[in-house]
Amino acid sequence: MILLTSDTETKPTQAMRQAIATAEVGDEQKGEDPTVNQLLERVADLLGKEAALFFACGTICNFVAIKTHTRPADVVLVEQMAHIIRAESGGAAMTSGVLMEPIASDRGIFTVNALAQSLERVATAPYLYSSIPRLLCVEQTHNFGGGSVWQLNELRQVCEFSRQKGLATHMDGARLLNAVVASQTPAKDFAGCVDSVWIDFTKGLGAPIGAVLAGTREFIAEARRYKHIFGGAMRQAGIVAAGCLYALDHHVERLQEDHDNATYLAQRLSEIEGITVQDPKPETNIVFFDVSRLGLDKAMFLTLLQQGGVKMGAVGHSIRAVTHLDVSRADIDFAVDAISKVAKSSWH
Ligand SMILES: *Cc1c(COP(=O)(O)O)cnc(C)c1O
Numbered sequence: 001m002i003l004l005t006s007d008t009e010t011k012p013t014q015a016m017r018q019a020i021a022t023a024e025v026g027d028e029q030k031g032e033d034p035t036v037n038q039l040l041e042r043v044a045d046l047l048g049k050e051a052a053l054f055f056a057c058g059t060i061c062n063f064v065a066i067k068t069h070t071r072p073a074d075v076v077l078v079e080q081m082a083h084i085i086r087a088e089s090g091g092a093a094m095t096s097g098v099l100m101e102p103i104a105s106d107r108g109i110f111t112v113n114a115l116a117q118s119l120e121r122v123a124t125a126p127y128l129y130s131s132i133p134r135l136l137c138v139e140q141t142h143n144f145g146g147g148s149v150w151q152l153n154e155l156r157q158v159c160e161f162s163r164q165k166g167l168a169t170h171m172d173g174a175r176l177l178n179a180v181v182a183s184q185t186p187a188k189d190f191a192g193c194v195d196s197v198w199i200d201f202t203k204g205l206g207a208p209i210g211a212v213l214a215g216t217r218e219f220i221a222e223a224r225r226y227k228h229i230f231g232g233a234m235r236q237a238g239i240v241a242a243g244c245l246y247a248l249d250h251h252v253e254r255l256q257e258d259h260d261n262a263t264y265l266a267q268r269l270s271e272i273e274g275i276t277v278q279d280p281k282p283e284t285n286i287v288f289f290d291v292s293r294l295g296l297d298k299a300m301f302l303t304l305l306q307q308g309g310v311k312m313g314a315v316g317h318s319i320r321a322v323t324h325l326d327v328s329r330a331d332i333d334f335a336v337d338a339i340s341k342v343a344k345s346s347w348h
Contacts, residue, residue: 001306002331005313007175007258007285007324010206016246023242028054028234035238039245040212046248047197048188049214053223054241055232058174058211059088061198063095064226065213066135069168069196072097074134075122077162079103079110081144083172084137095230099131107279108145109154112161119165136162140190141175141182144315146279147262147286149179152189159193171197174211178204178284181255195219204255204285205247206325209240251325258285261323261332268336274343278318288318294346301342308338
């Protein structure tokens with residue numbers, strides 16, 4: 001079965017498992033796991049931040065960051081299709097008691113103007129009746145926007161504007177390193193636009209568990225308390241941090257292969273009659289396409305495709321395919337053939 005459902009489908013390689021098996025470990029809760037500490041130093045340095053904190057996954061990084069930046073009844077401004085409002089079970093509402101104000105955009109990348117409009121809807125100082133806008137979140141790359149990349153100048157503009165308005169800034173950088181590789185922009189430069197940022201090791205980087213949140217020393221000290229409260233503190237977490245370190249050493253530059261495979265997939269799919277590819281030149285590793293012209297609904301299409309040996313997923317009105325380290329160019333060819341067959345069979 002070829003798994004294009006998500007880049008979370010990656011399984012640890014033999015070499016990564018070797019690194020995991022031989023990891024030095026200690027008590028992570030007490031800050032005494034040497035492998036975790038090494039990872040935190042690496043990531044803080046990569047992102048140009050003072051301090052960092054290890055988590056089991058990215059979702060809790062978002063919860064803890066939002067909790068640390070806000071107080072209950074504050075407003076978080078976030079793009080309308082962001083993972084934070086569409087795919088985290090409403091958790092920030094429960095754990096932080098915040099309101100989410102959606103920002104309009106086409107593919108996840110919004111303008112200063114769109115942000116200003118959202119802000120105007122929310123806030124009229126001195127905030128007696130309106131709630132208080134406290135935090136702006138950006139997503140790099142933007143998942144449901146099709147793996148779209150914030151260019152550095154676009155990101156700088158919105159974060160600068162946001163800061164002038166007194167808001168803190170947070171980056172959901174689940175796929176920040178895809179943006180780094182695609183745009184040839186150092187991670188530090190993107191991360192320098194925001195107060196807090198995290199990266200995920202379980203997406204294209206191919207580790208089994210792990211995400212790292214970074215920020216100022218003060219921010220991380222407070223985040224550490226919330227991590228504990230949320231049940232996120234661990235013990236011999238070096239076991240998994242070793243996989244993350246391995247990924248930093250071996251799986252970053254190769255993300256370009258995933259991007260090339262996504263572009264190849266998008267181009268081949270756009271040649272199939274009845275398939276509408278959202279972006280024939282995807283910026284990173286995510287391809288969205290529409291099958292409604294085939295006269296098939298999404299669920300039926302996915303079932304037929306799976307019978308042909310390929311798994312994909314549905315997001316909104318579209319089918320989503322995500323390339324990653326366990327999918328080769330030959331696998332993409334196989335997937336395209338399987339989709340062609342489904343498309344042909346749907347015509348009669
Ligand atoms: C996957 C993802 C998350 C959540 O990360 P997990 O490690 O799966 O919890 C958050 N934001 C974005 C944009 C993601 O793609």
